[in-house]
Amino acid sequence: MRPHVLASCAVSLDGFLDDATPQRRILSGPADLDRVDQERAGVDAILVGAGTVRADDPRLLVRAPERRAARVARGLPPSPLRVVLTTGAIDPSARVQAEPGAETITLAGSPGEVLDALGAQGVVRLMIEGGAAVLREFLTAGLVDELQLVLAPQLVGDGPRFTGGGRAPHLVETRTIGGDVLLRHRFGEADDRHLAEACLLAEHCPPSATAFSVGCVVVADDGTVLGAGWSRRDHPLDHAEEGVLRALGNDPRLRRATLYSSLEPCGERASRPDPCAALIARAGIPRVVHAWSEPPDFVTAPSGSAQLEAVGVEVMQLPRWEPLAIRCATRR
Ligand SMILES: NC(=O)C1=CN([C@@H]2O[C@H](COP(=O)(O)OP(=O)(O)OC[C@H]3O[C@@H](n4cnc5c(N)ncnc54)[C@H](OP(=O)(O)O)[C@@H]3O)[C@@H](O)[C@H]2O)C=CC1
């Protein structure tokens, strides 16, 4: 299965990824660089083109010791796999090769072949950090799921430009980070965009030994996101769907909405009277899309989908997102 692809870059107000000098130009402020570090800590591999290695000589490691320790506690290496695209070889003295802290591999091939190769190695979440040619290549091939583009308050005048192509971007979020502005966009069909977002929300769940970590997004028929959340956000026993539906109350738009959940809604609860399938049916939601069928870990015969279908709710599983749902559910 191909990984979920996050492309990340910072651009100046005039659209440049760097200036025209040989020195590396840092565009993001310290708060945004810390956010990028957090994103790095959440992925399995970081990919750049050899041009970025030659120009910037990056290390591509997770910087914060507490983030490295958290990865090790989850059974992961302290920093993600470093992947350099090149048709040749990288200089052995380049920091991405010479500095310890993560394994480094080189790859060549079309974007699809590169993603297939990484998927076969168990990479579920990939972060592409540039540069200009590689971002353009993956965007144009329609193989980027999420783009995090940071606008930095600098005017550079000349240098490599951020350019794209291919599928239409859909705005998910804008966030001010220090003096920078993060624009988060997703690509692809609405079901894929919202379900991938729900899967990633599961990473926010407080850990639990007796319940799954799940993310949920509820979307109106006009595309408006009505609510989003994750397990145990508001209460230690809350399922993701339960918290989101409680916050939405009797919103009439629910009767034409789709509920996206990283995990099949439950059909049985030990700790609460109503399973999520009953809550969804009672809210009048006509459509559910999920990534991962509930395994029989906590109940003997998961039946949420069957219960929903029995009352006329359309239930659809998108298997493409199952590895992402599982990967994000097991983050501690
Ligand atoms: N502001 C930001 O967030 C960022 C800015 N940058 C900037 O971007 C610039 C670098 O961009 P650019 O020069 O376009 O270089 P890239 O980093 O995009 O690398 C391009 C090189 O990658 C290799 N390559 C690309 N695609 C493939 C493929 N499919 N298979 C095999 N090899 C491949 C080739 O290397 P080879 O020639 O060895 O075969 C190619 O020359 C720098 O100025 C850097 O500072 C970079 C990252 C982030």
Ligand SMILES: Nc1c(N[C@@H]2O[C@H](COP(=O)(O)O)[C@@H](O)[C@H]2O)[nH]c(=O)[nH]c1=O
């Ligand atoms: N200049 C720039 C970025 N550049 C990216 O960060 C890499 C440097 O990483 P490292 O040396 O390992 O910490 C660099 O090679 C490129 O991929 N990123 C950003 O978020 N904002 C910026 O302004």
